[in-house]
Amino acid sequence: MFLKNYSQILIIGAGPAGATASMFLTKQKIYHTLIDKAVFPRDKICGDALSGKVFSVLKKLENGIQNKIYSDENYLGSFGVKFFAPSGLSVDVPFANNIESLSVAPGFIATRKYFDNFLLENSAGEYANVIQGCEAKQITKQPDGKYKISCIGNGLTIEFVPEIVLAADGDRSIFAKQFGGKMVEENHYCAGLRVYYKNVSGFNSNNFIELHFIKKVLPGYFWVFPMSNGKANVGIGLLKKYASKNKINLRKELEDIIQNHPEISKRFSAAEPLETPKGWGLPLGSKRRKISGERFMLLGDAGSLIDPFTGEGIANAMICGMHAANVIELALEKKDYSSDLFYEYDKRVYNRLGKEFSISTTLQKLSRFPWLFNFVVKKAIKNETFRETLTAMFNDLDLRSSFKDPKFYWRIFKN
Ligand SMILES: Cc1cc2nc3c(=O)[nH]c(=O)nc-3n(C[C@H](O)[C@H](O)[C@H](O)COP(=O)(O)OP(=O)(O)OC[C@H]3O[C@@H](n4cnc5c(N)ncnc54)[C@H](O)[C@@H]3O)c2cc1C
Incomplete structure (x- = not known):
């Protein structure tokens, strides 16, 4: 039984990381405060694609949450990924080998304005003191080891001195910069742009998300993801190191691909952008970092935990939220x-x-x-068993690790 004390735990940031931590703390009946500088629903620059990993976390809370998503028309179910090689050839890799028999889609696309608000609504309740429009501005470490966090909300200054801080305030986390050693490392950081469009044509009937690996922006990619309302999430991302070294202007590349790429431009001939391209960074998990310290844990983007190849960060942030809440239970029990x-x-x-x-x-x-x-995609197009293996790799990490083994490519070469 934990004390009815909302101020013992402070979560800074109510994105997927913070909101998930809050939901798990509530499940464990642990009182806490969750603040966010934004008032929800709010936008977050993102590709908006949610993988099955998101559901594996939500399932641990209660089945009801997951069912709400399945029955909501704001979510567009997706059954796979279409990979486009630099040659222009593409291969469809379904999320499962039997998608025809699945009752629900393994993945989804939903705007962050909608999805993040949905998570926050589910985290509100008896155990959570949720304060929106409240920005952490200044943080100091006190002699007793606790952090004093001064926030501004509605013109008022609010001070917190919690026992434990969860920094879930995203890529520009002030806590992680000050106390977690977070900085932009060009080798482990991607620049990304997103534009919502309407009337993009030519999507796969099972709403596969599309990753286009275009020579000029390797090792990054251009994406087109279908959305529920006939709109599309379009964007581009590239490792900062390559963008700087090759002086690549992502806005220009994005425009160039949409207007001049021999295949893609045809699909945009009747399309209209609904905004100007918006940029945000992706701190990648390609380098292992320390993500905790005395009295704190860094969650999601604040801990630089985005997948270095796919750019997936929502599910990883939620996984952090779940583990952080479980570790808090341990800390409170031991008073350690x-x-x-x-x-x-x-x-x-x-x-x-x-x-x-x-x-x-x-x-x-x-x-x-x-x-x-080009070689891998060409082989996959020709060989059904290989395509099935690629699908199995989504769910089987041991199989996926074959990508690290040169023998794997030799075996593909030899059929
Ligand atoms: C262009 C782009 C495309 C992407 N595409 C995908 C994709 O398709 N699928 C996917 O899974 N991931 C994608 N990602 C990654 C994904 O967006 C992030 O990994 C994810 O949002 C991380 O969640 P988070 O909760 O850690 O942080 P955030 O979602 O950034 O949430 C942080 C929260 O903290 C709040 N905050 C910030 N500072 C303060 C403060 N000082 N005080 C109080 N509150 C504060 C913010 O308002 C925000 O609500 C993409 C990222 C980018 C940039």
Whole structure:
């Protein structure tokens, strides 16, 4: 039984990481405060694609939450990914080998304005003191080891001195910069742009999301994701190191692809942008970092935990939220807020995501080579068993790790 004390735990940021931590704390009947500088529903620049990993976290809360998503028309179910090699050839990789027999889609696309608000609504309740429009502005560490967080909300200053801080305030986290050593590392950081469009044509009938690996923006990609209301989420992302080294202007590349790419431009002939391209960074998990310390844990983008190949970060942020809440239960029970105790969080997060990050880092490096990409896609088009293996790789990490083994490519070469 935990004390009815909302101020013992402060979560800064109510995106997928913070809201999920809040939902799990509520499940454990642990009182806490969740603040966000924005008032929801709010936009977040993103590709808006949610994978099955999101559902694996939600399922642990209550089945009802997941069912709400399945029955909501704001979510567009997606059954797979279409990979376009630099040659222009494409291969469809369904999320499961039997998609015809599935009753619900394994993945979804939903605007973050909608999805994040949905999570926040589910995190509100007896155990959560949710304060929107409240920005953490200044943080100091006190002699007793606690953090004093001064926030501004509605023109008022509010001060928190919690026992434990969860920094879930995204890529520009002030807590992670000040106390978690967070900085932009060009080798482990991607620049991304998003534009919503309407009337893009030519989508797959099972709403496959599309990743186009175009020579000029390797090892990044251009994406087109179908959405529920006839709109599309369109964007481009590239490792900062390559954007800087090759002086690539992503806005120009995005425009050039949409207007001049021989195949893509045809699909945009009747399309209209609904906004100007909007940019935001993707801090990648291609380097293992320490994501906790005495009295704090860094969640989601604040801990730089985005998949280095796919750019998926929502589910990873939610996985962090779940583990952080579980480790808090441990800390409160033991009344131990030391960095040793919170290192348990690092272990749990990297146990779950470390292998994926390692494979994705290899894939990201290999995707610099257009010939290799062309070769793999060409083989996949010709060979059904190989396509089925690619699908199985979504769910089987051991199989996916074959991408790191040169023998795998030799076997493809030899059929
Ligand atoms: C262009 C682009 C495309 C992407 N596409 C995808 C995709 O298709 N699928 C996918 O899974 N991932 C994608 N990602 C990654 C994904 O957006 C992030 O990994 C995810 O949003 C991380 O969630 P989070 O909760 O850690 O942070 P955020 O979602 O950024 O939430 C942080 C919250 O903290 C609040 N906040 C910030 N500072 C303060 C403060 N000082 N005080 C109080 N509150 C504060 C913010 O208002 C915000 O609500 C993409 C990212 C980009 C940039």
